Amino acid sequence: MKGTEVKNQQTLNDIKTRELLSMLRKIALPIALQSLIGSSLSLIDNLMVGSLGELQLNAVGVSVQIFFVYWMLLYGISGGAATFISQFYGVGDFKNIRRTTGFTLTIAMGIGLLFFIAAEAFPQYILRIFTKFPEVIEEGCSYVRIGAPTFLMLAVTQPFTIALRATQQTRLPLYASAVALATNTGLNYLLIFGKLGLPALGVDGAALATSIARLLEMGLILFVVFGRKNKIAGKLSEFFSYGKDLAKRIYRNALPTTANETLWGLGTSLYVAAFARIGITEGAAIQACNTINNLFSLAAFSIGDAILILIGQKLGEGKLELAYAMSKKIIMVGLIIGLVMGGGVILMGEPILRLFDFTPEGAVYAKKILMVYGATLWLTLYNAMHVTGTLRGGGDTRFAMLTETGTVWLIGVPLAFLTSLYLHWPIYIAVLAVKSEEVVKAMILTKRYLSKKWLKNVIENIAL
Template sequence: MKKDTIFYKEFFTLYIALVLQNVVTLSVNLADNIMLGAYSETSLAGVAAANQIQFVYQMLLGAFGEGMVILGSQYWGKRQTGQMKKIAAMMMQHGLAVMAVLFCVISLFPKWAIGLFTTDAAIISEGAEYLGIIRFTYLFFAVTQLLLAVLRSMQVVKIALYLSAMAFFVNCGINYTLIFGHFGAPELGTAGAAVGTLIARILETTVLILYIAKTEKNLCMKVKDFFRFDRQLWKDYIKVTAPILFTNGLWGVNTAMQTAILGHMTAAAIAANSAASNLFLLVKSTAVGASSAAGVLIGKAIGYGDMDRVKCYARRLQKLFLGIGICSGILLFFLRIPVLSLYDLQPETKAMANTFLIILSVVDVGMSYQMSTNTGIIRGGGDTMFVVKMDLISIWLIVLPLSFFMAFVVKASPAVVVCCLNADQLFKCVPAFLRCNSWKWIHRLTREPDDGGSENWKS
């Protein structure tokens, strides 16, 4: 009973904080969309296209962060914080390298980047204007997300919630002022939304760095620590991270291609997809939080070396994932009408978004189980290649070819195409269940102190 209480307390402490953080973070995008939708449907579509680039970038950074969480949480289970510092340094180096490349590409070719998602000249113009400012957020976003991954591997998650809440209010306040030109400010439209996001990102990073410098006592990270390099740990980190990077990169491109497919069908489809996707991502936070919490707990249990505990956790987590999926699917279904009523969209666009959300409320049930099981339990246990293989087959051999065929050959309706684009969230439940209950995903990734040294944990 005591072990049961500890498990549920640890899970829900992590879960609630992570879900709330995701909800608040995505509420910023939802508020942006509602304001931009009220300002101009063209502005909404332009920012939605530009945010696909941000999504791909976020997925790449997420891969580096997940590598840190998977490897770092096992070292956290063993209290080897010296190794965690070295892994954090390598994570930051790789993430900043990606940031620099993306910044250069967007700076040189903004209209080309937006043109990947739509052929509408007005939408491309709005999106390029937004990118011209939003590109400066990439550095701050990278630093914040990667530092939060370090803290998450140590089960420190509340600071992420506080930062997201702060960013929400700052961003919404500035957007309201600058998009519409309230309180005597200039009416900047799309550019105003970008300025609000930039200021919020700078503030987030500043507060987080101050928090780590003044409060975090277990790792005691200093600036010089981020220049450290350990060849053996780097090999371990790359071995864990490379499959995640590949999977997240594919997933980011897949999501961007979904937007491109819908964006090339009708002018209303891209705006409807943006409205539906933001609410779906908001509810999807329940699954994302469950996955992240599961990854930390599974990694920590493996670090302890208690395999019976790992298996017990996995069984309980699968039941929780299914329950979370059913509840979030019902929530999405009933939230769709009141949330869509906040948008100032054409009747055709709003009706299309409503249809998309009905489809996604069913998809959400399967997604909550398969995604959390695959990326939380299986990948969190060190088996990073299984998700790569499954996504390669399901997305690139089934979902995207089928969706292209239905959209451009059969000329099916956008609703049918959305069904095709999300079909994998349901059929991936079967391999996820079989793999999880085979226990072949449990891998110990840590090294002993004499293989690379460690520092004692500060209690």
């Protein structure tokens, strides 16, 4: 026992910052670039649609909330599975990596089908949750219907993307997303404005372009895995041979993660609903700012994904103290990145805002909202590193879920509606007030992290 402790301590002493940064660059950078590509896809949509007017921009803003909620639900499912895949990768167990991926695919397809049916059958009822303006609902209904097939495509793409990432093949999903971005950009231009003899479809053109791009992305991911005989590839029967024990363990871990991301997604969508109810101009401003902020924040959040992958691998190997030591260094790097990215939101956000067709009032609102986002990005990233990184990597998903959903729903959502609809504060002050939930969240997560109760090996005693 003593010899093991000495060996573990020697390993801890061997952690060099330069080596850790090299691992982060290998894993986090492709994830960050993929997130940046996804955000750029959304930005291009909004810029082109925004040139049609504030009404069209607002319509797309509220319409994408259903896709955002679904994405968070999917991210939660795959995030819970990623804990197992990263730890299985630590011991080289590819059979259970395939089984975990197959179980994730099964659940994702079931949920994707439900969202697809809802989006096609009654989008108007869904949109009424997010806006009270009939003209916005009318404009958004066809966008939701045309974009509905992406629910099924993402249900296939995301499980395999997570499996590739968790096995440290982060560049492959990046390449697929890059092709999807180029396709979406070209089709947006052609279909929104009616170029090369095509009809000018406006908002509908943006939805159609995104659907085609997502279809191409799904095809590329499947080709990378099965066509190129990737190391996670296998017979279809292997992916769906998960037993009751493995399914139960993944389910227990993924359920809090899924509830976490879904309830967080619903909560932040209700922020948009509260702000959009102030007026069409305010709704357009918050939509543009969210899109710009995502360019920087989603790329920064790749640090959380990298923590899960790196720490999960060490926990799977049984090196708990090494995992903790690595996490401390990565979090410090993440905080620096958060400060830099926050500065980028403030400095680079304003020139991007000029590309939108805002009224003078809308431009002022948007500029001040971006300042709030930029100033608080480091804190948002700190919390994300714990929720999606340390706690999730160690399987402490229930505590992460209770903390995040509790602060969003007990503090953030009430403040959003109180400040916007009852106190009638300016939208940028309302946004700042909602950020107070991040402060409370940070205090709770820090205490849990320092307790080390999250350091767990979740794959012990699982049959090969």
